[in-house]
Amino acid sequence: MEKIIGIWIAAFLTLCIYSFLYRDNPFYRFAEYLFVGVSLGYSIVLQIHQGLIPFAWQPFSAAVTGGSLTGLIKLIPIAIGLLFFAGLSPQQTWLIRYPSAILIGVTSGVAIPNVLQAHIFEQTRGTIGPFAAIHAGTLSGWGVFEAILMVVGVVCTLTYFFFSIEHRGPVKWVSKVGIAFLMIGFGSAFGNTVMGRVALLIQRVDFLLNDWFGTIF
Amino acid sequence: MRRQVPLILCFVFGIVMIFTQFIPHSLSQSLHQEVRQWYLIIFPFALVFSSIALIRTHVMRIRRRTEHWRYSFLIFIGILMMVVIGVPFGPQHHVFEWLFNNVQVPMDATMFSLLAFFIASAAYRAFRARTLEASLLLVTALIVMLGNVPVGDLVWNTVFAWLPWENATSGMKQWILDNPNLSARRGIILGISLGVISQSIRIILGIERSYLGGGD
Known part of the structure; x- marks a missing residue:
């Protein structure tokens, strides 16, 4: 029964999206907005379960319960990440620059050696x-x-x-x-x-x- | 304070990530891993914040009763549906997987397949063999498309029997992909890579500051 309901929902949503081939209509918009929400929700869940929980929550809770202080260092990135929510207050929006700068700095730092190795060296090697x-x-x-x-x-x-x-x-x-x-x-x-x-x-x-x-x- | 500290943070984290990658010492490698983990911890907050920004935008749409405002509720329903199940129970929970397989995957595939119709009509308008370059694009696209389906070989094998490949169109397609296409791609990849490296250096050194936004 669960499978049949799933098939019917998937078929309904598929037909809703294909209805756009006729013209923009409420069925298409229904599927379009639902798709945006579901995709965003899925990304949030994955980011929390693949980033926040294994790398922040688990070491932190292990530090609290087990007495090992090394996990407490995870409080620093958590605090930095929480600075994103300063963006909700117009006066404190500038605080977003701190976590953004770290994310951008890490991305740029990782990109230089990786791009050099995977793209420039390897592609040149493949060519000559x-x-x-x-x-x-x-x-x-x-x-x-x-x-x-x-x-x-x-x-x-x-x-x-x-x-x-x-x-x-x-x-x-x-x-x-x-x-x-x-x-x-x-x-x-x-x-x-x-x-x-x-x-x-x-x-x-x-x-x-x-x-x-x-x-x- | 508002601009200098972020610039210093960007510089320090960027430099650390470059140097630790090249130093094979265990201390350097553990520092590299630690910073990578920090990145993975901070990034979800950015995603949650951007989701809040999206929710605020749609709340405003509902308040102002702008065009199609009723559909904004669907975005909330979509996010709630996934988050309420996925965050406490995890992405392996059978209800979350059911939602993913029966709601997200079909819509995702259908959205992309919809492009087949528009890409075909766009090609009809754009692909006119008026110049040598346009003709090259058209002929290559046709060979690649024909080479991807068995009927291409069935139709053209007798016409192109003199070609060195056992199957004419699929062989020709593979040769194009492996040689002229790959050389063009390599040129583009090398160009993009040099651009990425120069832009990354500009960001780390604080020459490129657009990510800081306006204001003090």
Whole structure:
């Protein structure tokens, strides 16, 4: 019974959202606002259970009950986090800057080494790595062509985004080749996005035809 | 005090996170983990505060009786439904999971699938093969879309039998994704990464201060 009620609710909400294909209407708005509320509620629950409870509440309560004082250090981030609520008072809004500054500082500090390692070093290695195989003579003729194409594509794309010099003469032609590579990249992204969305559509129609109709007939 | 202390905090926490990542000493690693945990403790407060801001906005909408104000109650119902079950009993509770599977997941998937219709109509208007660049975009998108479905190979295998791949469109699609597409993506990723690093340095050094907002 619980499953059937779930299927009917899901089917009703699915049809509510698809009603937007006709035009904006109360059914769509009903689903839209409910979706915003439910998604926000879900995020709050996850953040509390995956952040606040394991990293703040549990060490703190263990410190209080067990007498270990190390958990009390968690009172500092809790107090800093509570400063967000100063934003509810117009006179004390500036206190939000303290927790915000910490969050932004940590994010920036974590980003620099991570981006360097995962994006710049790894992507550069992936681009020029096949040349080691060319040097060793283990790459076929087609593989050599692909390795050269990769370097040409990356250099031309980067040239297109390089605005420190005027795009004239050879630079203009290199950046034009970069645009061609970018268009292929955008075309691929578009094609994959469309197919992803169509797959979701097929899944929803399959749900309506098999799961929902299955409860009726 | 109102601007200097946050700038110092941002600098100290940013520098600590950079240096502790490169120092393999156990003390440095535990400091790194501790700060990461602080981040995970502080962040939910930001989310709860932003939720309160959203609730206040909708309370104002209800008070002022603005257009579609009645729907604002649905946002409260949605938040309450998830929080009342999820916070005390946890996300593993069967009622919370039931709500997630039968309310959130179907709406999420349907919202995204709705884009299939709009993306198709937008493509019809935008994809005119007037220039070489637009033609490249159009042809690539078509190959990738055809290469994603079995019917693409079924139709085009005989026409493109001379191509080196066993299955023409899916092989061509994979080659495009692995080579010209990947090189363009790498160019974009490298550009974005350099931007992220320079922006992060500006934030840590206090050159970029827009997050502090206006006022004193």
